Amino acid sequence: MADTTKDWDLYEAGKRYNNRLTPNYYDTVDANLAFFQGDQWRNLPDTNMPKPVFNIIKRVITFFVASMTTSNIKIHYKPLGYGNDLPMMEGIDPIEVANEQTKTLLEKFKMEYKQREALFDSAITGDACAHFYFDIEKRAYNGGQDVQGEICMEMVDGSNVFFGNANNSRIDKQPYIIVSGRDMVESLRDEAKRYKSKEQNGEITSDVDYGEQLGEAGRIEVEADDYGKAQYIIVYRYDKKTKTIKASKSVKTAYIYKDIDTELSHYPVAWLNWEKQKNQYHGRALCTGMLPNQIFINRMFAMVMYHLMMTAFPKAVYNADIIENWSNGIGDAIPVTGIGHEANIKNIAGYLEPGNMSNQIIQAIELAMQYTKETLGISDAAMGNVDPKNTSAIIAVQKSSAIPLENPKANLHEWFEDIGRIIFDMIGTYYGPRPVQVGEQVLPFDFSIFKDMWLDVKADVGEASYWSEIASVQTMDNLLKEGHLDIIDYLQRIPDEYIPQKQELIASIQQRMQQQAMMQEQQAMAQQEMANQPQDIDIQAALKQLSPEERKAFEQAPPDVKEQIIQKLLQQAPA
Template sequence: MQKSISPQYIWRHYKTGVEFKNSIGLYDTVDKNERFFAGDQWAGVNAPDLPKPVINFIKRACQQRVAEVNSNPVAVEFDEIEFPNDVALPEPMSQPMSGTDRETLNALFDADWNRLKMDAVNLDGLLNAAVTGDYILYNYWDPAAETGQVASGRIGVQLLDNVNVYPGNPNERDVQAQPDFIIARRELVEDVKRQAAAAGCSKEEISLITPDDDTELMGGDIGKRELRSDEDAKCLTLLYLFKADNGHVMAQKTTRNAVVRPLWDTRLTRYPLAVMNWEVRKNCFFGRAEVTGLIPVQRYINQMYAMTMLFTMQSACPKAVFNQSMVKAWSNAVGTAIPVNGDIEQALKYLDPPQLPNDVYKLPEQLMDTTLRLLGVTDIELGNINPTNTSAIVMAKEASSMPVQSIKKRFYSMIEDFARNWLDMVIAYFTVPRWMKIKGKDGERNVIFDASTLRNKLWSVKIDVGAANAWSEINSVDTLNKLFEAGAIDAKQYIERLPDGYLPMREKLLAELIAAENKTAGGISNGK
């Protein structure tokens, strides 16, 4: 076993990563992007008399792009890589996994996918990527999690901000090719001290764990603000990960001056991180966010609307010009009489305000529409057209999805990496067989899952991508309509195949149709 690494070494390594991120402006970019997405788009502008409207098309564009990337349901399937029968295999690999065992493994993944609410996690992660540039998913093992069985422990997931992840080689995009990682977190001091005590650290070492104010590198403006009470004091912790000579991932947790958990062997063979760049930057671990390129357009639109609002405020009520020798004092008070010496026509006049050019209204809207169109966000996605021509809408939908195809591919690749990390944890930490309930063609049944059968085998991970739900339903209904009109199917077959939600009380209508058919068939039989 290797000796523990000094906290000072890990801290210096961490500061090197900070310098790189500062050199590419990552911290400032993330903070600015988060502000613009949240609607805080006039921060730092010193113009007290200027209206500050926020026409937040950035949020709408990003949410729509994220929905498009995540529109297709994703399923993961594990399978053992089979070898030709005439090739001699080592003894541990001589027995291929049974179909039942593969079914159990896939059922366990599906159960964890639902337990971890991965559909919601993916939405949050994709939105994080659109705003900050990266979706980083971290797998961890919770050994104390109750399962209702003798075996305890479950796999958990956590979204990480890219500003808190420090790869050893930031010019390498491949996660598993990294020499090491540092994951920075802000944690309660009391929790960190308990972790250190549980890990067997000395009282002297634990006394070095103290509160700090190292919040300036946390993501977003709110992340830099914390509760100031002694009970809620926090400190910065660093989780250092690297691969040993035997291929296992080693880990050590420290603060700036103290060891929280000495070096330990995680028994994992993969870094438990899955990373997706929203847009790829050449020779860079970190990606480019969608918001980054939209900010100049957003600023221009806000400024144009602000100037337009200021103009209307200043010119809504025309200015009165009066002859001071004829009018001693002017008043705007309602019902007040104004004394005039001489001809009233010569005493007072209202100035006509200049007219606002029509292009002032058109240009921001045209710029917004052009930007959204280039992003593939069309009227179909925005819900601005009625689906009267199904085929045309489906074709337009497919065309509008082309700009996000590369983003989708990176998302699916990240899900595959997540699945491989999950399998790595199952093999490492499921040391005791446990009961599982799986659903099959014959209904639910209880089976025993023994992860030891997975070891010393090669596994393939397949990502199945389904059709986007809304548009596949439109296609299905359109096809059913054509088949019914052509007489290829009857009313009962048509209703049975309608997607859920299209026909209220569908089951009752089907029962009535079946009853009518039976009655008709019975009448004919009696007639014979």
């Protein structure tokens, strides 16, 4: 059997580290994921007890993620303000180009969806990771331009990322970072052929090394000879000599490529923790602390249900010496023999009184659910379960209930800034000369100038909730009515969904305004010309002095002679 690669030994060391954590990392994330999905009676013996699920974990996490995504987050670059003379290329502002290119990439990444996915991953498992790579075979701008190569982004489970310094969560302090995954064997072989790897110690074959994949579904694969999968790892290392990132990709016994200089200055990995933990790179998930409460609530409900099942229908007790067989059928007659006429039927048959359940059980369940939500910062006002009489008080309570989310929000904003830093690094490294849209023109631009630029990366956060949007539209309506905005400024700032075909409407109005301006200019020029010439009414009055024969001669005369006759007649005309 072929020996494993050196990089694979690092991968195995990362897995051992996760297994040494207390509690076990893989067991924790698997339990969190199962409880969020509703599988909350896993690994328990099968009994006749009911197994109810009151999934407060999913309710809380969904509410938190929705609350954190009510604001739009955009990446914005700006100069540091010192020691940074920004170069200009034919009047093109490089900062504007960087902002537009990043905006375009985020739209292609479907970043609003990826943001929610990252928040769900970090809330359930503690971590989320965005991995970036440059695909040389893709055509940029959705294939609209003949430009090869595009930056791509993929979300990677936290269980598939390993830090060289696991006691530090900072990306820039890592000697190496490993990103693992599973891919089709055929795809990995094709990739190895493209790189013409000479470092192979063995053949790329399918394996079953999926024991550390996230969730139960990650350990179930299609079993087929021609479509097998293999575990791969990508190891990114920081080279202190070149000050760049080098990458190696391998399976267990073979390299696909080795020590390729990416020329990047930053690791192409953006790491997000829901809640940072001391001295380890894994974050603490929101779900982890809720498991004991969820288990207690489910068990108490299960016992209440079991008690009702056992006691809701009372058991009959009868004298077998007098009644041979008791029938529970509805409306069935029960024959009774061997008793006198004065015998009381209640002494022959009856029902056992069931034991009453303590009301403290229901109170304990309600308190457990109430205190769980309150300790997490979720109130009835925050979830909208109140009578909207005092709206100002509701708003104040909602804002105060959002305070527990400030730390995860700060981590999310830092994650976006890391993404912006990676994108800026990659477009400066890989894009080179490319056409860019500047206004209505397409101009050439050399992106390599970004390698010598230092910009400040900020995550701009703007409210995008329904009510703040309505308030903004009303404010713009008032500015338009008071004449502080013209119609073009108004339409450019109004949300697209309020006015269908908004850009076509703006173009039509601008064209109409240009036509009106041209017409006004022509009218002004005509009036100016007429002001410099004799009035037509005076000319007609002067021509009436001529006799019919003179009038006929005037009409047949050349233009210069006509002009002399008119001037002479105007001089002779009475004032």
